[in-house]
Amino acid sequence: MTKRVAVLGFMLESNNFSPVTTEADYRKRCYLQGAEITDELAKAAPKLPAEIVGFNAEMNRLGQDWELVPVVAADAEPGGSIDQDFFMATLKLMEGYLRAAGDLDGVYVVSHGAMRATGEFDPDARVYEMVRDVVGRDVPLIATLDLHANVSEPMATETDVLVAYLTNPHVDQRERAAEAARIMVEMWNGMTPHQYFIKVPIAAPTVTLLTAEGPYADLINYGQSKLSDDILNVSVTAGFIYSDSPKCGMSVIVTSRNDPKPARKLAEDIATRAWADRERFKKALTPLSMATDRAAALGRDPSLPACIMADVADNPGGGGSGNTTFVTKAFTEAGVDGAFIGLMIDPAVAAEAHDAGEGAHLTVTFNAEPRTEFDEALSLDVTVEKLTEGSFVGRRGLLKGRAIELGPCALLKCGGVLIGVASNRKQCADPMMIEQFGLNIADLRTVVVKSRGHFRAGFDEFFPPEYVYEIDCPGLTSPVLGNFNWRDLVRPVYPLDEEATWTCPG
Ligand SMILES: [Zn+2]
Structure with missing residues (x-):
């Protein structure tokens, strides 16, 4: 039967x-x-x-x-x-x-x-x-x-x-x-x-x-x-x-x-x-100032091993918006060279870049219309390096073999910092998300991904675990649990409540 x-x-x-x-x-x-x-x-x-x-x-x-x-x-x-x-x-x-x-x-x-x-x-x-x-x-x-x-x-x-x-x-x-x-x-x-x-x-x-x-x-x-x-x-x-x-x-x-x-x-x-x-x-993260210093040093000294940094607090794969500007602001202000940051999810900026065309110089404002308390606006003078439609198949890790639709995407350059912008919210967990812009990841000195952990399976061929940093920034998916206003979580719960006790019912 x-x-x-x-x-x-x-x-x-x-x-x-x-x-x-x-x-x-x-x-x-x-x-x-x-x-x-x-x-x-x-x-x-x-x-x-x-x-x-x-x-x-x-x-x-x-x-x-x-x-x-x-x-x-x-x-x-x-x-x-x-x-x-x-x-x-x-x-x-x-x-x-x-x-x-x-x-x-x-x-x-x-x-x-x-x-x-x-x-x-x-x-x-x-x-x-x-x-x-x-x-x-x-x-x-x-x-x-x-x-x-x-x-x-x-x-x-x-x-x-x-x-x-x-x-x-x-x-x-x-x-x-x-x-x-x-x-x-x-x-x-x-x-x-x-x-x-x-x-x-x-x-x-x-x-x-x-x-x-x-x-x-x-x-x-x-x-x-x-x-x-x-x-x-x-x-x-x-x-x-x-x-x-x-x-x-x-x-x-x-x-x-x-x-x-x-x-x-x-x-x-x-x-x-x-x-x-x-x-x-329990886990300690890398403060943004330290991450910025490291990225600046990597840009100056090609003999140092390249690294990947995760903006873990703004992970679209955990409900983050993928649009916070803390790292981009710090890196551009510090004059970091050879860095890629992405994906920044901002359909308005992607559309502006597509209107302007490749090679255009313009001023863009990320988070012109903020939706959450973390969406700080940031205006930057950029060059449009590359435009894509953001449609491809994932090649490594979580998204391998899956059709990915990011909508209109743009690669922007501000000083020595490249910013990958996408329209649809998705965590940066697959190398194709960077390679779609014609970039060779091995040429980059610092890659900053908006992802909590899935990037590890996508980018392991470029960055072994010892060259992974998790940056401490504000955001909807911050691992610093004290940052949130919990309402419905049953307390006490560890590690938020260090004094929590428990014995196995049996
Ligand atoms: Zn999961």
Whole structure:
């Protein structure tokens, strides 16, 4: 019998300090339904979440007699909480497709897991509840999550298995989706999963959550070392504190096969380890003045190794606007040479540059119309070096193989500083975002990216980890957690509240 699997995706990482995420934000990136999804899947570089591509490929690779029943695939750049009416409309659209689908043998949901809506804290759980309502408890419901998911108890109880990314920068979306496919097949063959969930009150700044090394890497590696015939999956999600939601914080989710006991035992073990290691989740950044001095020195002395600096507080990949001017102001005032800064998201400046044409000299003003308290205006005399339409395929890291649409882009030059400007908000995580301007990254002395951590997987061929700096500037995604006015975060939480105490419930 052909197995029929409904596939849906509803993704958003909500930074509650950012402007509300609307239908337009989804339409810009991915909002497809029904046959549009299968049509998109057939393309060489689909704009679909990579998980849908990975799930589909694995089911086919397994030789499974199956049918993908497309529902809705909705994905937006990380941003503010989702508009409640749009959330409800999308939920209803999904429900309509599911009810019309007839008998189903499984449902695969692609979630980010840190969605917040303007009217509710836990829309991810609401999606799973809706699915259960339609298909009942006997049909496998498996969801994949971003490593920054804020997991809640209802999210764990409504699903059979939650499978979270293991990598940060995230490069294993397809692999985790493939794992979800294999788990679904195992369930069809009679395996019963038992999921155990523990919340740990650690809400670490994202810069301490890399998986190459550090406290979080140790936790992930420990969990993976425990996979066995009993233990089906270990997911440790770090959470996304900027959602400012009661469900923020680290989550340990362990799933065992057939017997619930091993899951519980291992989840308690991992949660206890995480808490014992909590002091390592603190991190010092490089002050802007030091970063500027370093960039100036690199411009003067070609014998010094080039470096990459991340403006981590203004990361569009975490809901940042990608338009703050602190670094650009400091570098241009200091007369830094050989630096590239980008991408500055400012469609008005990009349009002005396109009107003026390549080679033109003009004065541009970034953030002429500020939207957040961090959008300080900055006027600069620049030369238009290069204009593009910002349309290409990512070549390395997170965005490899994905179609990227930045809208009209411009490379501006102010003294010795090159500024890459784009129209659509996107973090600078792929070398193509700089190379599209005809630049050779190896020729640059300092590259400043508006990205928190995903740039590492895109630019590692130019900059080894020891030449990475994280700059301390104001912004919507600042790792300096004391900078924010938290409202809905459950306190105390570490490291924001140093005195926080916790013992594992057991
Ligand atoms: Zn993430």
